[in-house]
Amino acid sequence: MTILVSGFLIRVVYGAVITGITISDWLYLTVIAVSFFFSLGKRRGELQKVGGSESRKVLDAYNVNFLDKNMYICLALANVFYALWSMDPDVTAAYNGKRLVLTVPIVLLITMKYSLNIEGDSDGDPVEVLLKDKLLLLLCVVYAAVMMYILYS
Secondary structure (H helix, E strand, O other): OHHHHHHHHHHHHHHHHHHOOOOOHHHHHHHHHHHHHHHHHHHHHHHHHHOOOOOOHHHHHOOHHHHHHHHHHHHHHHHHHHHHHHHOHHHHHHOOOOOHHHHHHHHHHHHHHHHHHHOOOOOOOHHHHHHHOHHHHHHHHHHHHHHHHHHHO
């Protein structure tokens, strides 16, 4: 799981280096927490669908209670880190005082809906979860539209 999370973090770091953009520490923490949430959810889905080592030996190291508890922690942290990022004085100054905090309720709705989906009959694959749920997809589109409006209006 740590390798998977590191991959997401490396992508953000690499993107920041290539574009010359300074990334807030809060955003790094958000990416880490969300990545752990996604990977824990995927493990949870695999464990519930196929059981232990019948599919992959690594699944024997987990149980659903452990995965659930840590998913909740990572989800809560991701939402808190995102909210702190949206209110960070350096971030708001970089965007001319734009009110990024207005996107926090949308992010909360997205993460709650996603969490509801992966706790149901899902294998936890983020792409499948997103594409199978029209409401979740709509919330993501609304988030992107609101963010674009805030940043470019």
